[in-house]
Amino acid sequence: MARIIDGKELAARTRIQIRAEVAAFVASHGRAPGLEVVLVGDDPASVVYTRNKEKAALEVGIRGVLHRLPADTTEPALLELLRRLNDDPAVDGILVQLPLPKTIDASRVIDATSPAKDVDGFHPVNAGLLAVGREALVPCTPRGCMALLDDHLASVGAPTDLAGKHAVVVGRSNIVGKPMAQLLLARSATVTIAHSRTKELPALCREADILVAAVGRAELVRGDWLKPGAVVLDVGINRRADGSLCGDVDTESAERIASAITPVPGGVGPMTIAMLLSNTVRAARARLETR
Numbered sequence: 001m002a003r004i005i006d007g008k009e010l011a012a013r014t015r016i017q018i019r020a021e022v023a024a025f026v027a028s029h030g031r032a033p034g035l036e037v038v039l040v041g042d043d044p045a046s047v048v049y050t051r052n053k054e055k056a057a058l059e060v061g062i063r064g065v066l067h068r069l070p071a072d073t074t075e076p077a078l079l080e081l082l083r084r085l086n087d088d089p090a091v092d093g094i095l096v097q098l099p100l101p102k103t104i105d106a107s108r109v110i111d112a113t114s115p116a117k118d119v120d121g122f123h124p125v126n127a128g129l130l131a132v133g134r135e136a137l138v139p140c141t142p143r144g145c146m147a148l149l150d151d152h153l154a155s156v157g158a159p160t161d162l163a164g165k166h167a168v169v170v171g172r173s174n175i176v177g178k179p180m181a182q183l184l185l186a187r188s189a190t191v192t193i194a195h196s197r198t199k200e201l202p203a204l205c206r207e208a209d210i211l212v213a214a215v216g217r218a219e220l221v222r223g224d225w226l227k228p229g230a231v232v233l234d235v236g237i238n239r240r241a242d243g244s245l246c247g248d249v250d251t252e253s254a255e256r257i258a259s260a261i262t263p264v265p266g267g268v269g270p271m272t273i274a275m276l277l278s279n280t281v282r283a284a285r286a287r288l289e290t291r
Contacts, residue, residue, distance in 0.1 A: 002232070002258040005152050007144075011270035014147070015060055018277050022061040025284060033284035034063040035093040035119065035276075036085050040078060040104065041071035046097045053095065056273050062280055063090075075104045079112050086114040092284035093119035095276065116287055119279040122174065130182050137279050142180040144271030145212060145233045146187075152231065152260050162189035166207055170194045170221065170248070171214030176235055180212050201225075213248035223253030232261040235268050 026032050035057045039050045050066055057064030067081065078096075085091050094117045100106050110118075115125035121139035129136035150160050167189040171177035181191045194204055196215055205211055205225040211232045213221050218238035226232065236248030247264030254261055262268055 002255040003152070003156075003260040005148050005233075005260050005262045005267060007148060007262060007267040007270040010148060010151050011274040014271070014274040015056070015277065018274070018281060019060040021281050025281065026061065029288060031090065032061055032063045033092045033280050034065070034088075034090050035095070035280045036065045036067065036091050038067045038069065038078070038081065038094070038096045040069045040073050040097070041101050043099070046099075050097050053273060053276060056277060057280070060277055062277060071101055073101075073104075075108065078104060078109060082109065082112045086112075086117065091117060092287060093117055093276075093280035095120050117283055119276055119283055121179065121279065127174065127179070130179055133186060137283060138183065138275075139175055139179045140275040140279060141176050141214075141235060141268060141272045142183050143275040143279075144268055145180060145235065146183050147271055147275070148233060148262060148268065149210065149231065156260075160187065162187040162210070165189045165209040166192070167210040167212065168192045168194055168205055168208035169212045169214065170198075170201070170205065171212070171216070171235070173214065176214040177212075180214065184210070184212075196220075215248055217248055218246050219248070219250040221249040221254065223250065223255075223257045226254055226257040228257055229259040230257070232258045233268065234262050234264050237264055237269065 022032060037050050037053050039046055054064040054066040085094050094113050096109050098106060100109060110122045113123055115123045118126055118137055121137045126136045130138055153160050167184045169177050169181050172193055172195045177193060181193050184191045194201055196217065198204060202225045205221060206227050208227055208230055211230050212235060214235035216236055232249055232254055234247035234249040238246050240246055245265050
């Protein structure tokens with residue numbers, strides 16, 4: 001049976017480290033790093049996510065503020081709020097919860113967020129820096145995946161250099177798939193990006209030493225799609241007809257083939273929030289160092 005890669009446990013350890021970093025920042029600069037989260041509308045899942053992010057920030061000593069805007073907020077009004085947050089020296093990180101109402105262009109909102117405060121790592125400047133291998137604010141979910149992978153490899157005494165390993169990323173989004181591939185390339189893995197329209201997808205997945213499932217289709221990847229001994233990072237979070245949560249991987253069948261796998265829930269999700277906190281501290285430090 002596969003080893004379960006426990007995201008809750010690693011996230012708890014990571015938050016202890018971040019709490020110490022925040023305390024050191026306060027001692028040096030006389031204030032806590034500031035994270036401002038913006039929610040437009042009342043989508044139930046987004047409400048829960050944003051509350052959890054605000055709570056997590058406060059727990060490690062970050063000054064967390066949640067802006068809840070009505071669903072009929074106009075794009076100019078949202079852009080004006082972002083302008084104010086960009087200009088506020090006490091704000092180090094800005095996160096606008098996606099998805100946004102259809103009346104607002106998400107690309108314009110992402111572009112309007114200061115790259116230096118873009119703790120989601122979605123701004124084209126940060127995406128470009130990541131692509132060319134330079135220091136950047138990296139999207140939280142891929143960064144969390146890499147932390148989980150590193151922790152697993154360390155626990156089994158394997159090198160974190162992935163030279164000679166074939167990584168397959170199923171999913172091509174700007175939020176997960178593309179930045180995940182860049183991070184794996186930076187570790188010298190041979191990387192293939194696949195997606196729901198890739199031909200012979202099961203056969204391609206069977207070539208993967210490391211498989212990242214981030215396609216958004218419930219239990220798409222089954223055990224017979226896996227190479228024996230593969231490490232599986234399941235980014236998906238989907239809801240079954242009975243209301244229970246599942247990932248993009250059929251965990252029951254995959255556990256019999258993989259050497260290690262992240263659970264859903266309790267795998268990548270907790271690390272995504274931990275990396276948001278880490279990105280906020282990074283952004284705060286970088287802004288002060290460049291003044």
